[in-house]
Amino acid sequence: MEIRLAQRVQALTPSSTLAITAKAKELKSKGYDVIGLGAGEPDFNTPQHIIDAASASMNEGQTKYTPSAGLPALIKEIITKFKSDQGIDYSPNEVVVQNGAKHALYTLFQVILDEGDEVIIPTPYWVSYPEQVKLADGVPVFVEGSEENEFKITPKQLLDATTNRTKAVIINSPSNPTGMLYSEEELLELGKICLEKNILIVSDEIYEKLVYGEHKHVSIAQLSPELKEQTIIINGVSKSHSMTGWRIGYAAGNQSVIEAMTNLSSHSTSNPTTTAQFGAIAAYAGSQQPVDEMREAFEERLNIIYNQLIDIPGFTCVKPQGAFYLYPNVKEAAKLTGYKDVDSFVEALLEEAMVAVVPGSGFGTPENIRLSYATSLDLLEKAIKRMHDFVESKMKA
Known part of the structure; x- marks a missing residue:
């Protein structure tokens, strides 16, 4: 039996953040070492x-x-x-x-x-x-x-x-x-x-x-x-x-x-x-100390990884002042690596470099990508190195 869905839901655009997370989880389930930077949530547990x-x-x-x-x-x-x-x-x-x-x-x-x-x-x-x-x-x-x-x-x-x-x-x-x-x-x-x-x-x-x-x-x-x-x-x-x-x-x-x-x-x-x-x-x-500690951890990560990120060829980024996202413009990086657009670049990052980021097209700006730094500093630095190596290898190819 085919049921006609309401027009209001037929017109909805699927969440790009959920889509990239699902693809990353699928690859992880197959044994791939995927680093996910799409999360929109802190990596800390709720305070005790x-x-x-x-x-x-x-x-x-x-x-x-x-x-x-x-x-x-x-x-x-x-x-x-x-x-x-x-x-x-x-x-x-x-x-x-x-x-x-x-x-x-x-x-x-x-x-x-x-x-x-x-x-x-x-x-x-x-x-x-x-x-x-x-x-x-x-x-x-x-x-x-x-x-x-x-x-x-x-x-x-x-x-x-x-x-x-x-x-x-x-x-x-x-x-x-x-x-x-x-x-x-x-x-x-x-x-x-x-x-x-x-x-x-x-x-x-x-x-x-x-x-x-x-x-x-x-x-x-x-x-x-x-x-x-x-x-x-x-x-x-x-x-x-x-x-x-x-x-x-x-x-x-x-x-x-x-x-x-x-x-x-x-x-x-x-x-x-x-x-x-x-x-x-x-x-x-209750105590707001856990809130302050989490904020300080995010700020430390931001200050460490920001310079590493903008060192990637073709990446430019306005340094954020809050939240836990970086939103670099990677249009030039996509061009340098031979991809027709940033969405294709993001797909290749996931499939070849095993780094999951969210394409900016889901946020109304198709030249950007969103990276969450709500994950460990070790994984963040590893992910940025993978992206850097990916871009440079494609440029030399």
Whole structure:
């Protein structure tokens, strides 16, 4: 029996990150020594005090439904975190806990978009942004963040992309895949346009704890009361506390939007996983030393491997300021090695050099590749040497 699938899912583009990971796993299962640099998650285990708190909650019988918006105790910790980190005040009815930050984004687009509403998405973008907008019958409008401007869009670009159907703009800082940050001044200028044009700001801050050097994370919502009201912050514990599999994220902002997200969630997931919520309470209420140690480890890896990476012929790369990705432009390397495009170059890297990276075509910039340094320094250096040797051998051939 052939069942016709809904058009909304037929139009979806498969995740390039998942596709490359699957291919790498397939080769590994056949005995090949593949080094995977596609992972979008920390290589550290969840801190022990979080695991212990979640385990204790189950033993204490905390295994039932919770309110759809999340446990009041967790919402309280999230509110405390916002006040401590950004100086922003939220009330409990301005926060909803979701099954991961990805779910928070999905739910948000479902409640704010009608058919034909436009969402401005800077490129490079996280792979799920345009697909989630399309699933809500919205229209992704791509605006190029050039490498010359550290992959960030300018106020003029934002203004030029705005139409009478523009509903929202996504700001992801630090960014996946580039690791770049918007400064306070840049955010103020973008925010000014959003206020003038009544554009909702979707501020994805999932990598906020992973910022390096003298750089600092700034939330656009902390810059003025007006911008706070215009912004929905998306965040979670996945990256900051190495809890990707726990699936706890949240949204904070305008009360009517948050209430709509809560109502929708009550008919889709009922509530976030109870045990995971108790783990998230411990993540925010407990020691932040593991967070600092993980950030320091990522920064050390970045500073060591960055120079090794840009030493590869045909590789250029803006040094990231946060997250745990490098996003080099390898168009020239693909040309030097005889490949028609970067996607073909990436495929050959995996099949011949046994290094799995993610092609930039999945992020809207086909000249780049994304490498995650959320793996051991030893493996990172080995992978970069393999890529270097691969390029040089092809150039000599």
